[in-house]
Amino acid sequence: MTTPAIRPESIDNKLYLHATGDWRLAQLGPEPPQFASAPSAKDNYLDGAGITSLDTSGALTLLKLLNERNIPLDTITLSNFSTAHQAIFDLVRQNFTASQQRQPAPRHRLLVQAGRTASSVGLHLAGMVNFIGIISIEAASLLRQPQRFRGKELANQIEAIFVYALPLAFTMMFLLGLVFAYLLGIQARQYGANIFVVDGSALAICRELAPVIVAILVAGRSGAAITAQIGTMKVYEEIDAIRVLGLSPYTVLVLPRLLALLIALPLLVFVGDIAGLLGSMLISDQQLSVTPITFINRLEQVLETKTVVIGLLKAPVFAAFIGVIACYMGFTVARDARSIGLNTTSTVVQSIVAVILLDAVFAITLVKLGI
Template sequence: MTEARADFDEAQGTLVVSGAWHAGAASVLPALGGKTVRAIDGAGITQLDTNGAWLLLSAARPRANDPMPELQAFQPQHLAILELVNRHSAASAAQPEHRRENVLAMTGRGAQVMAEHALGLLDFVGRLSIELWVLLGKPGGWRWREFAAQVRAVFVGAIPIVSAMLFLLGVVFAYLLGDQAQQYGANIFVVDGLLLAILREISPVIVAVLVAGRTGAAITAQLGTMKVTEEIDAITTLGLSPLAVLVIPRMLALLIAMPLLVFIGDIAGIAGGMLVAQQQLDISYSMFMDRMADVILLKTLVVGLGKAPVFAMFIALIACRMGLSVTRDARSVGANTTSTVVQSLIAIIILNAIFAVTFVRLDI
């Protein structure tokens, strides 16, 4: 194999190269010192790979905007390699440099993304409403088996984590509240505060957060994977509606499961508080139950349970829409799944704040 050589003819502005050109030939390139290379003579080249081609072109064109030198006496296969490397180098150089955005630009971009999400959600709600109207006229189109499977996945699978989480929160809340109440001899009023907090706020919000992170993310990942593997296209090809087959059963399952999970969370939270009240405050179980029967109001329970379907509706809409919005790559599945959790948490917090202000104004 002939060693690579390179000489620069200053009179002609020609870089004369010969031998085998590969990555190890960089040391034989002459120091051009800013001289213009008008042509490259490759008559003596015996071997050339993409590394060697890049070395030659980089020596002749140190800057991307320098003119392309004339390629003289190259063999056809070597000329093809040089042209290939030149095209890819030009494409890489043409990519714009990333510029750091200022605060105003980032704020505007964030507002644009939020507006796009809101418009996309409204569009999805409109198409889903039309599909529901069609299904109401065709009872045979309901997917009851899929609905039952989703209820089992959403409700039964979430019972252990909901019970454990609300039980521990009931323990913590009762302990902190009881520690303060003991200083004023108001131990029995811990029951009042515990019931109000668990039934109205803690249980509905915590259950919604758990469902958003567990079920909402799972729905987006499932639908997104089906989109990537073209299963949704297959459903459409069969003349079926993806909304009727995939979205509506999941939405109905969440609407039914969420109030039940909140109710289970209420019981678990009260049980945790009852345990702490007996151990820390010397409030027996019977005294706790008597006090609970005296102070609990039906509206307190209904308010908490009434929030659940609203939270469930928004979680289902966001999760299903983001799942169906996945593009055909695995990275999009992960990004949309993360976006589902974030959007759901924001929606839960905003909706809970609206409920709180509204109920106070209505004296509920």
């Protein structure tokens, strides 16, 4: 067995490449075969008379070496190859992938990427609109046949979304109300306006903080869980099994979860209002000399019913968007575990962005309407 090598020879502006040795995988070590530098030529010939053995790995190595020396592969003429060796070499050359060729750097990469991103976002939004249409049709069908509704599944989802999230939502809003009143009180104390901390806390917590913070909590907790559940069911073909049974996966999986979110999120926001005001009342009593009785009396004067109602009305809108995004991303999971993780993360990000954008729309619209 001889070591594989290539010996170049230039004659009359023609380049002859003499390949010698055993060009098989077993003889190809980590170091590339010897290939001395050669001048460029118009005509290139690959002489295989000295090749004792050749397999596809050897032919691929030959092609890579020639490609690295910028020798056009389609201009090489084979000479003195045995019939078997030439067949192997031609087969590998025909299937030599374009990715192994030297490709010029793509131009306008940023513009191309922007176009691809815009196209991807457009397709995603179109798919979501189609998904909303399917849900609407299923809901209308369910109104005509209410006996098909799965009440037990709805109760289970309300328990998972509302009951289990209740301690976390209460604690988060209590601490947020405490911190907000404390920071607001630092400024109010300088002007002897401690009592106005009640005004600021009531408006901020009931109208903005509680709906947004609780919605973000539900998006990260329940939205991610819904996507993971539906995605896992798709991977294990449980959704296909539901269809085989003659049931609609949208009626079985989507509508109970969506309705549970519509019920649970306003309740959690109401609990968040109470928790936030309790936190504000505690810090006002401890740091600002505003007693609980004084706090409650002032709260009755400044907290209008419409402020609480506006915050509660935001909750179903947030819930609808979170539910649609979570369920849609679950149904678009590919049949692998990696896709479940990617779609779950995407659900949380999309839901949080949607909540913030919707809250901005609410704020601008309500101010324009004078509400």
